[in-house]
Amino acid sequence: MARMDIMQEVIELCQTLIRIPSVNPEDRKGFQSPYGEFEIAEFIFNWFSSFGLNPQLQQVEENRNNVFVLAQGRDTSKTLLLSSHMDTVDVKDMTVEPFAANITDGRIYGRGACDDKGPLSAMMIAFRDRVAQGKLPFNLAFLATCGEEYNMTGARHFVENLSIPIAGALFGEPTSFKAVVSHKGVVRLQLQSQGQSAHCSRPKTGRNAIYPMARAVTAIEEFIESMDQWPQHPQLGRETVAVTIINGGQQINVIPDRCQARVDWRILPGTNALACRDKLEKFLRSKSSEEISVELLSHYEPMRTDHNSPLVIAILDTTDRVSNIRQTSIMTGATDASAFISLGIPTPILGPGNTEHAHTKNEYIDTADLEKGLVVYNAYLDGDWGL
Numbered sequence: 565m566a567r568m569d570i571m572q573e574v575i576e577l578c579q580t581l582i583r584i585p586s587v588n589p590e591d592r593k594g595f596q597s598p599y600g601e602f603e604i605a606e607f608i609f610n611w612f613s614s615f616g617l618n619p620q621l622q623q624v625e626e627n628r629n630n631v632f633v634l635a636q637g638r639d640t641s642k643t644l645l646l647s648s649h650m651d652t653v654d655v656k657d658m659t660v661e662p663f664a665a666n667i668t669d670g671r672i673y674g675r676g677a678c679d680d681k682g683p684l685s686a687m688m689i690a691f692r693d694r695v696a697q698g699k700l701p702f703n704l705a706f707l708a709t710c711g712e713e714y715n716m717t718g719a720r721h722f723v724e725n726l727s728i729p730i731a732g733a734l735f736g737e738p739t740s741f742k743a744v745v746s747h748k749g750v751v752r753l754q755l756q757s758q759g760q761s762a763h764c765s766r767p768k769t770g771r772n773a774i775y776p777m778a779r780a781v782t783a784i785e786e787f788i789e790s791m792d793q794w795p796q797h798p799q800l801g802r803e804t805v806a807v808t809i810i811n812g813g814q815q816i817n818v819i820p821d822r823c824q825a826r827v828d829w830r831i832l833p834g835t836n837a838l839a840c841r842d843k844l845e846k847f848l849r850s851k852s853s854e855e856i857s858v859e860l861l862s863h864y865e866p867m868r869t870d871h872n873s874p875l876v877i878a879i880l881d882t883t884d885r886v887s888n889i890r891q892t893s894i895m896t897g898a899t900d901a902s903a904f905i906s907l908g909i910p911t912p913i914l915g916p917g918n919t920e921h922a923h924t925k926n927e928y929i930d931t932a933d934l935e936k937g938l939v940v941y942n943a944y945l946d947g948d949w950g951l
């Protein structure tokens with residue numbers, strides 16, 4: 565295909581992917597469009613099949629699949645994995661049509677345009693074309709995950725069921741072509757206070773669960789202020805904590821017997837989830853005699869890749885050559901790379917699009933950026949991959 569045709573192809577593929585809604589269903593059961601990744605996974609599976617590749621649908625949960633493709637190289641002892649995610653955040657409050665993928669002034673607008681359907685489409689084409697060229701030095705694999713935006717369900721499933729030796733993974737996310745080598749992890753906690761319900765005309769016969777929770781939340785604000793004294797990571801800064809959800813009571817004339825709050829804690833390398841849970845519980849105990857239980861809901865590991873690993877160097881050489889950018893960076897949010905930490909392999913993140921445009925009301929990606937994304941991925945795959 566001529567160069568112009570391939571550039572047109574990446575734009576059209578990105579538009580097609582945006583037009584298949586794939587909002588992360590979070591905890592919904594029996595989700596339906598726009599929630600869920602079933603349809604987009606089918607599309608990607610068929611797309612690879614149509615080029616004679618041999619994709620597999622990997623069932624993660626009912627109606628939720630990853631798409632995985634493996635091409636054998638001369639040396640099969642090592643595999644380079646390229647990975648992007650298929651799900652998006654929700655579309656509530658968007659000011660542009662979320663699934664129209666309209667192009668205005670050289671920008672494709674829509675949910676997922678930059679996070680992550682732009683990088684995903686560029687990676688799909690780069691993978692297909694590199695496999696078609698043949699003479700792969702090592703195995704080359706591609707993984708499109710479900711569930712990245714909540715719990716990293718697809719990536720975790722992939723790592724837990726790994727059947728090939730992965731030597732390095734490159735994650736496609738909007739990084740403005742900087743090689744992201746670290747990001748914070750996340751710990752999600754649930755606080756609960758237990759009371760006793762009663763009729764509101766006789767409140768003293770019950771125990772209101774909301775008051776102790778209100779005191780706990782106020783105490784957490786104090787805890788957060790004390791974090792200004794905590795050690796700082798040279799690139800990632802300090803850990804942060806926020807109370808993000810509070811829920812209590814069922815009816816205006818009933819004393820509530822239960823109140824829950826949720827806490828999001830962004831952690832630095834070296835911190836572990838259970839230690840966070842214990843620390844918050846201990847702090848709350850020290851502030852009050854009331855029982856607030858603290859439960860660990862989920863956590864993602866912080867990601868840290870060696871700046872000097874050959875894979876990172878190969879990526880920096882590529883971005884330097886193609887676009888005069890030679891910069892490692894950090895990301896504030898967590899990604900699928902967290903799920904790969906246990907493998908002890910380099911897991912840099914690189915892609916077209918600006919992370920500041922991700923999850924926004926008018927999410928978009930510049931078509932020029934998207935084209936450059938394809939050029940950068942192609943150029944990297946033409947090299948020795950740095951495995």
Ligand SMILES: [Zn+2]
Pocket residue numbers: 649679680712737738
């Ligand atoms: Zn993303």
